[in-house]
Structures are given as C-alpha cells and as structure tokens.
Amino acid sequence: MSKFRKKKGGEIPAVNTASLPDIVFMLLFFFMVVTVLRDNNLLVQNTLPKADQLEKLKKDRSVYIYAGKPSARYQDKYGTEGKIQIGDKFTDISNVKFALTEARERLRPELQDKVMVALKVDEDTKTGLVTDIKQQLRDLNMLKIIYITSPGNPIEQ
Template sequence: MSKFKKKQGGDLPAISTASLPDIVFMLLFFFMVVTVLRDSNLLVQQKLPKGDQVEKLKKDRSIFIYAGKPGPQYQETYGTEGKIQIGDKYTDISNIKFALNELRAKLRPELQDKVMVALKVDEETNTGLVSDIKQELRDLNMTKIIYITTPGNQLDN
C-alpha cells in the first residue's frame, strides 16, 4: 500500500483573484497622480517674445490673460485682429472687468487681494490692445502684472 496517491484529473487549480482589486486601485491611483489636466484651451497664437531675466511663476495666485491673433482654425470665424482670451473663451475689452472679478472670486480668500495677472502676449500683437488691458487692470486695482516670455535674448535673432 502506498502513502501517496496520484492525481486522477489533470485540472489546473483556480487562479486566486484576491489581489486583483489591489492592483486595479494601484493603477487607478497611479494614473490619477500622473495625469495633467489642461486648464484652458488656447484660442490665440502664442509666439512669445524672448527675455533674459526669466523667473518661475507660482500659479496659485495668478490669473492668465492671453492676447494675440486667433489661431489658424479660428481665423475664419473671428478674423485676424488681436483678441483677448481669459479662460477658455474670447473676451472683449468691455467684459474684462467681469471676467477678472469672476476669476478673483474663485481664488482662496486670503489670496484675493494679492492677485498677480500674467499677460501672455504674442510678439506681433498691437500695443494698443495691451494698453487697453492694462487700463482695465488699473481700474480694478490689479497692479501686479507679469509679462510671460520665453528664455533667451531678443537681440540674438
């Protein structure tokens, strides 16, 4: 009489799925952490001027205003004149105050008085448009203005 018996069937044992939820949640967490969500869709062309004294900007208390010609896909609808973009839509000079007050209200209360306005202006944009934007910012008492540029020296062209 033998102590060990041979298996009668050639069945494979069932696969344990106990760790499957852990793996799924680990993957979900990984993709949530590494995915960057875009804040706004850029509707204007942005060929920024070069600057030799460039600093990094903290985005927690800043509002971005984009100015430039409409992008190629929007030129049939909006023409080729310089436009102002705040958030995901074009804004007229008369509506800047409303749009900026709305964005200021979304910031944390302690940062609402310390708002920095970042202007991303295309290098071929009319200076009059920039002057109009700055006048509206003065009326709102938003005097901390930063011009966004690309690193480099303008004279090296």
C-alpha cells in the same frame, strides 16, 4: 532511506489572481493623482517672446490673460486682428473688467487681494492692445502684472 517519488502530472500550477484587483486600483489611484488637467483651451496664437532673465512663480494666485491673433480655426469667425482671451472665451476690451472680477472671485478668499495678472501676449500683438489691457487693470487696482515669456536670448531670433 526514504523513497523519492516523482509527481505524476508535471503541470504548471494556476496563477494566483487574488491580488490583481488591488494592483489595478493602486495604478488607477496613482494616475488619478499625478494627472494634470488642462485649465484653458487656447483660442489665440501664442508665440511668446524670448527672455534670458526668467523667474518661476507660483500659479495659485494668478489670473491669466492671453492676447494675440485668433488661431487658424477661429479666423473665419473672429478675423485676424488681435483678441483677448480670459478663461476659455474671447473677451472684448469693454468686458475685461467683468471677466477679471469674475476670475478674481474664483480664487480663494485670502488670495483675492493678492492676485497677480499674468499676461501671455503673442510676440506679434500690437502694443495698443496691451496698453488697453493694462488700463483696465489699473481701473480695477490689479497692479501686479507678470509678463510670461519663453526662455532664450531675445537678441538672437
């Protein structure tokens, strides 16, 4: 028969940390891949009207135009009348053509002729502002327009 011996220290062995840097970098790359960065800083109030027949569209060929009253922190500087926002800045109706041409050029070359303009208009915005925007779009021959709404019943408010 063999003789059994007891270990003398009874200490717990040290934790092996050799794979810890691999795990940290794997998590870092995971969060870098799945994180979505915000495109625009919204400068206008944007309570979208409700609609019950919605369709989801691809965002790769869209140019967004926001219209509405300036948000509370910008009302001292810009007033309370409806404003147009393209990108991260307010745009006057006379500069909409330039801003849209610039936004169209930022798209991939094969999508520049197939661009869709997405209007995110606040529900309290005057129709005259939307009509002015649509007239500028007609002048640029950007005739594909999408009205962005929020899901819900438009009758029940």
